[in-house]
Amino acid sequence: QVQLVESGGGVVQPGRSLRISCAASGFPFSGYAMHWVRQAPGKGLEWVAFISFDGSNQDYRDSVKGRFTISRDNSQDTLYLQMNSLRVEDTAVYFCARDRTGSSGSLSDWGQGTLVTVSS
Amino acid sequence: DIVMTQSPLSLAVTPGESASISCRSSQSLLHSNGYNYLDWYLQKPGQSPQLLFYLASNRASGVPDRFSGSGAGTDFTLKISRVEAEDVGVYYCMQTLQTPGTFGGGTKVEIK
Numbered sequence: 250q251v252q253l254v255e256s257g258g259g260v261v262q263p264g265r266s267l268r269i270s271c272a273a274s275g276f277p278f279s280g281y282a283m284h285w286v287r288q289a290p291g292k293g294l295e296w297v298a299f300i301s302f303d304g305s306n307q308d309y310r311d312s313v314k315g316r317f318t319i320s321r322d323n324s325q326d327t328l329y330l331q332m333n334s335l336r337v338e339d340t341a342v343y344f345c346a347r348d349r350t351g352s353s354g355s356l357s358d359w360g361q362g363t364l365v366t367v368s369s
Numbered sequence: 370d371i372v373m374t375q376s377p378l379s380l381a382v383t384p385g386e387s388a389s390i391s392c393r394s395s396q397s398l399l400h401s402n403g404y405n406y407l408d409w410y411l412q413k414p415g416q417s418p419q420l421l422f423y424l425a426s427n428r429a430s431g432v433p434d435r436f437s438g439s440g441a442g443t444d445f446t447l448k449i450s451r452v453e454a455e456d457v458g459v460y461y462c463m464q465t466l467q468t469p470g471t472f473g474g475g476t477k478v479e480i481k
Contacts, residue, residue, distance in 0.1 A: 286418075294410075294418060294461055296470040310469040344417055354465025355408050357429065359417040 251275040251358040253345050258363030261335055269363050271328040271345030276358075279303070279323035282348035284356060285330050287341035297343070298330065302351060313339075335367045371396050371464050375473035382452045383481045390476045392445040392462035398425075399442055406466035409438055409447045412475075413458040421460075422447070454480055 257269035271283070285297040298319040299308045307319050318331040328345050342364050346356035372395040382388045398405045405425040410418040420429040422438035425445060437448045449456055457480055462473040 293459075293475045294412075294463070294472045296463075296472070299468070308468050349420070349423055353423070354406065354470050355420060355423040356410070356418070356463075357420050357423075359419065361417055 251347065253347065253358060253360035255343065255345055255360045255363035258343065258365045260366045260368060262369050263335060263337055263367055265335055266331070266333045267335060267365060268329060268331045269343055269365065270330075271360055273326045273328065273345075273347070276347070278321075278326040281350075282352045283319075283321060283328045284346045284348060285319060285328075286344045286346055286356065286359075287339075288344070288362070289338075289341045292341075295341070299348075299352075299354075300328070332365070335365075337367050339365065340367045341365060370469060371398075371467055371471050373462055373464055373471050373473035375460075375462060375476050377476060378474070379477040379479065381479045381481045382449075384453060385451055388449045388452050388456075388478060390447045390460050390462075390478075392440075392447070392473050394443045394445075394464055396466075397442045398445075398464050398466045400466060405441050405445070406464055407438075407440070407445050408463045408465060410461045410463060410472075411456075411458050412461065413455075416458075418461065423465075449478075452478075452480070456480075 252274045300319045342362040344362045347358040349355035349357040407425045409422040412418040426438045459475040
């Protein structure tokens, strides 16, 4: 079955960088677009970034543009989110999610999430 | 960005009774292809969200037929008939018509 396992979260100071990963299995990873979605503690869901199946297209919410980079390694079935210039307001559980199709935007499968805490 | 507004904020339901959640968008979610780009998700306590419906009324795999999704344009409804204890959690609608995808604030469903 589809498995998405995030890793790499932790505590980081404001202004520093962190890269989180999502290891995929149980489906042909290179055939699906992928997303990152975050959830601040006790809050709702917020879409963060999208990458097409082949990595040729990316998109971001405005608040992370220029700071976050989504990428993927289809040879390793892994999705990444490089987060630079982190802010306190980036503190959240970050979920990776598989697109239902090529680029429908619907999130058919989710990982368990990794917590990123930005604090001095 | 398209703003998604859900109501009510919370709902307490007696097992076996029905529940209804409303989701309104600030712009029409109707695409030129005839589909409404509206999803429903459920986040059970301590778990990741799970897809319930896509394109407003298409049930995702494994979702019981007690759940139904309806609506078009800017007004959408998720209905749960015969609520069960396992249905507790926070329900979110999400529009996927435009980037960024945006979620409603969530509706918490509890059992009386």
